[in-house]
Amino acid sequence: MNIVVCVKHVPDATANRTFRASDNTVDRAGVDGLLSELDEYAVEEALKIAEAGDGEVTVLTMGPERAADAIRKSLQMGVHKGVHVSDDAIHGSDAIATSLVLAAALKRIDFDLVLCGMASTDGVMGLVPAMLAERLGIPALTYAVEVSIDGDRVTVRRDSDTAVETVVAPLPAVVSVTDQINEPRYPSFKGIMAAKKKPVETWTLADLDVDASQVGLDAAGTAVTSYQARPPRSSGTVISDEGDGGVQLVDFLAAQKFV
Amino acid sequence: MSEILVLVDHDDGNVRKTTTELLTIARRLGEPSAVYVGAGAEAARETLQAYGAEKVYVVDSPDMDEYLVAPKVEVLVQLMASASPAAVLIPSTPEGKDIAGRLAIRTDSGVITDAVDARPGCGEGLETTQSVFAGGYTVEARVTRGTPIVTVKPNSATPEQAEGAAQVESVSVTIPDSARATRITDRQPRTKSGRPELTEAAIVVSGGRGTGGDFAPVEAFADSLGAAVGASRAAVDSGWYPHAFQVGQTGKTVSPQLYVAAGISGAIQHRAGMQTSKTIVAVNKDSDSPIFDLVDFGVVGDLHKILPQATEEITRRKG
Secondary structure, three states: OEEEEEOOEEEOOOOOOOEOOOOOOEOOOOOOEEEOHHHHHHHHHHHHHHHHOOOEEEEEEEOOHHHHHHHHHHHHHOOOEEEEEOOHHHOOOOHHHHHHHHHHHHOOOOOOEEEEEOOOOOOOOOOHHHHHHHHHOOOEEEEEEEEEEEOOEEEEEEEOOOEEEEEEEEOOEEEEEOOOOOOOOOOOHHHHHHHOOOOEEEEOOHHHOOOHHHOOHHHOOEEEEEEEEOOOOOOOEEEEOOOOHHHHHHHHHHHOOOO | OOEEEEEOOEEOOEEOHHHHHHHHHHHHHOEEEEEEEOOOHHHHHHHHHHOOOOEEEEEOOOOHHHOOOHHHHHHHHHHHHHHOOOEEEEEOOHHHHHHHHHHHHHHOOOEEEEEEEEEEOOOOOEEEEEEEOOOOEEEEEEEOOOOOEEEEOOOOOOOOOOOOOOEEEEOOOOOOHHHHOOEEEEEEEOOOOOOOOOOOOOEEEEEOHHHOOOOHHHHHHHHHHOOEEEEOHHHHHOOOOOHHHEEOOOOEOOOOOEEEEEOOOOOHHHHHHHOOOOEEEEEEOOOOOHHHHOOOEEEEOOHHHHHHHHHHHHHHHHO
């Protein structure tokens, strides 16, 4: 069982994220980056599936040099090897180009299952899993809260707003997982030491036969024309409950015509 | 005027409010054509007409419910080729995003997700507005290639009635064998709470870690206001409330007139889902909680005392 986990290196969501004024893309240099938190669930699920049977897990990312941090964290958690697609031409790629590059890389890796997080924590579009499946011509089972493998079939449970669904598909398939699926492990000291010896390959677009004109900001199907920081909310009134906090709360709501 | 395709979100013929919002936005961009997939089109037609649909494309075949997004993707690909629409509007749900992503690849078109507005752009095409980085920024964007595919968040427009022709056109669609391999083998519908839909409600009352697992005061207070109930990730992760009610980055984004956070500290994960609310109120034990930086009115104290008192007070004033 060969599992590939697609991960993204993103600006820390708890830092002050912003844009690059020169081209309106996400500022990936001025803010500390890390493995997208939502991808940790995909890494954890891959490791659980691999540990339950006889599996090997590869982590795949695309991004600048510092995106290697996302691979390192995955290797420290227990992933066996890494592939980093790095090329200057990739900067500013949209989801369409991202899925093109990742699909091209996946075609060069022997896999039975591709796992993704439900979305990145920076763009939060959640498009890439379905796009990968479309490009690879294989099933996509998205937003899984439970995954099980039985021979050459994958079964997932999805918790939608209207129903709880069980979905079955043949392997190979793309599965995206939500943050409800598991509790990602922390790298152990042993894991951190072992990660240093694990193989990581770096591929360029040329290695993937992807033309640079198909990716990057110029090839994007969308453009951010302007961005503006939300003005801070004006500070309100905060009171301490002295026994009539509930009544005071209703006084406020009544003054605002909610009651 | 060009057609604007609107994918109808419905519950067996019962058209969801998000669809009437999309039709309202579509009218600003061109002539709305509703795309209805599944059973119940007859019942839905009246609503679609009332909100301005000039055409209603209907696709219905008995086995379609067994597949995930494949039938909807196929019909939209087909209609994008035959009707040459100026844009495709899709509800910003997990399913909607899966459809939008596949459609973008199939038609080599730019795709924008989670728009809160779409309007005609300067010159040609359309321009959208999105809230990004956990609500910290507002961006404007446009599609620069192909037919714009835009997923639109709930509550992005106030539905406005405008009679359309709602001319029904039946469309047949072939589901490729490759898509038939993925099947829904079981579906357990959720029981309805009787409260307003979380993403559509004018008032939302959410509970977090501070409830200690007891959501009764949160629910009672919500009911006194006719509000929807939400929950923080901490409460959902603890198994206290179902994930379908989670407000935050990995749950729902809500933007109601009034948001009440009870026992919620206000981590970035949560703020991402609620900080565009018009009025924000919080009740929390810890006066240092970041949620108090966002509030119009806050009470530092025990929600188990404050909420029941407030509920009783509201009931009393209603007489």
